[in-house]
Amino acid sequence: MNYTTPGPLNDVFRTHGTEELKKIWKKWYRADPVHAVKQLNEPDLVFPVLYTLKSDLHKDDQQLSLKNRLALYHIESIINGEPFHFPMNADFFEQHHHGIHCLRWIVSTGATEKVDEHYTAVVDGACLHLLHHFNEDCLGEIVDIIFHRHRAGEERHYLLSAFYDANEPQSLLYVARYLYSNAPEDVVLAKKILGFIPGVKEARDGRESAETVAHWLESNLPYLIHTGENNDSFPHPIPYAVHTPAKYLGVPIDRRTGTPYRGMTPIERERWEQFIRLPHALQVRLAAHSEQLRRWQRQRWREWMRQPLQEQIRLSLPGEGRP
Amino acid sequence: MILLNGQPLAPEALTTLGGQSASAREILNAMATNRDVFAFSHINILQFDIRLRAALVQAAHDMNNSQVRFATFYYSKCNEKYWILTEEGGFRLRQDASPSAAINDIFHNGQLYAFECATAMVILLFKAVMTAIGSARFDAVYRNIYLWDWHEDERLPLVIETVADHGIPGDIRYFKNPQVNPRTPQWQGENAVELPNGYYYGHGVGIKKADGVIDALNKNRRAGATVSAYLMNRATRLDTARLAMITGFPGASRSTDRSWLNTSVGYGQRPFYG
Secondary structure, X not given: OOOOOOOHHHHHHHHHHHHHHHHHHHHHHHHOHHHHHHHHOOOXXXXXXXXXXXXXXXXXXOOXXXXXXXXXXHHHHHHHOOOOOOOOOOOXXXXXHHHHHHHHHHHHXXXXXXXXXXXXXXXXXXXXXHXXXXXXXXXXXXXXXXXXXXXXXXXXXXXXXXXXXXXXXXXXXXXXXXXXXXXHHHHHHHHHHHOOOOXXXXXXXXXXXXXXXXXXXXXXXXXXXXXXXXXXXXXXXXXXXXXXXXXXXXXXXXXXXXXXXXXXXXXXXXXXXXXXXXXXXXXXXXXXXXXXXXXXXXXXXXXXXXXXXXXXXXXXXXXXXXX | OEEEOOEEOOHHHHHHHHOOOHHHHHHHHHHHOOOOOEEEOOHHHHHHHHHHHHXXXXXXXXXXXXXXXXXXXXXXXXXXXXXXXXXXXXXXXXXXXXXXXHHHHHHHOXXXXXXXXXXXHHHHHHHHHHHHHOHHHHHHHOOOOEEOOOOOOOOOOEEEEEOOOOOOOOOEEEEEOOOEOOOOHHHOEEEEXXXXXXXXXXXXXXXXXHHHHHHHHHOOEOOOOOOOOEEOOEEEEEXXXXXXXXXXXXXXXXXXXXXXXXXXOOEOOOOOOO
């Protein structure tokens, strides 16, 4: 998080805490209101400072920067459930970008602090708005916050749910980075989140677990279904599942619906019908074989796919399919 | 379908096992008429399973009638005589507190408690186990309890199984709200105990039929939402055989082998063309 550019108020917050910050700012305000507000409008101000001083500020104060006013609206919206009105006349698309700028500032400068009992909800709200209202890619930041809070024993439930529900399987790689962490609690959480991927829990160390995740994504990404499971729904959620018929046929699918991105030929449909009658464990193995052959020896894969299903099994999985 | 030692349970056994309890009869009937297979290696484990499920159903009614309130994890609260409130909104049992008294306190002094729906499910599971094995045994096994979210406790073994047919009273189901309003993330879904006669208990929504739970969730979707909330097709269940071993319930030495159950039905088993 960005604390590299200190300003006077940031320094007071970090070195003296919230009560002292309130006292000092009030003193400045009484002495020189213009200067005091100017300090708040400094671009390097961190969000926890504004949050700490919120009861002394008004969201419609024209002297405050637009970013600060938007942040105050956001705080009231989360804590009191008040509507979030944009505080000035502006083009709709301009509003959009101002909103993103403000929320990203809250997250980037304030996510690892805890000022009072409402503060975590305010930061979480900024993350959820970025993700769901603005469709902003902030999953890397969200993962970092989740792990920070896990280490600190702080609330992270809703951010983790949002991460699962984002339907972005490649973002699992953000979690996989923590498999290399020197902090054992990071590795525990990373393995818990990624444990639905075969082999992750059984791997000998973090590096092997991370390689398992990368390999699984390489092999399955176009064939994943987003199940909707998350940490709110089940103790061991499986957020993504491999659509084995699609993987077997090499037909990429829409993660939400399972529908293929292209129409299937009559032969593919017939093969699909045959394939789904196989026991599930055999489907998994045959689909894996098909994917590997397709990736490394495409011409051989085409020839293999022309064989009857039982012949494919005989050729690639000796010992399978016999009574 | 119920299998006992690999054999279908005889119809007359259903009457005997059900006994006088309407709840037990409903549970047995729901298992017996189900296309999903419920396999037990020992009659005692089946009885333990029924007892736990009946206790879970009763606990859900008791919680519904208590004064506990719903709260997001940010604003959880508990009776600090028994529990320590943690920074993540969980309740950690005080070392000098009796586990059974602490769990019972949630139901008796509900006005002192507020928590999320996933935490509610874990509380109900502990309450059901306590009812099934008795307070003395419960106090001996569960000296340390942490109630938070779906926090794992190896002494409370859970399995998640596919519900291909219909659920069983005492299952914990999940209603998902995929287009929840980001301002109210607590409405992202509802954990609910399956009750007899098609009812569900969810902490925060009360006792309702599935449509009622879905309606409550749909009222908290984002503007322009097009996808309704829905009941997911998996259920969280106590792993009765393992729990019997942990708690020393009679018959535990002959644990149920669940490995052959088809609980990993693959996605895409229906045609993805028209």
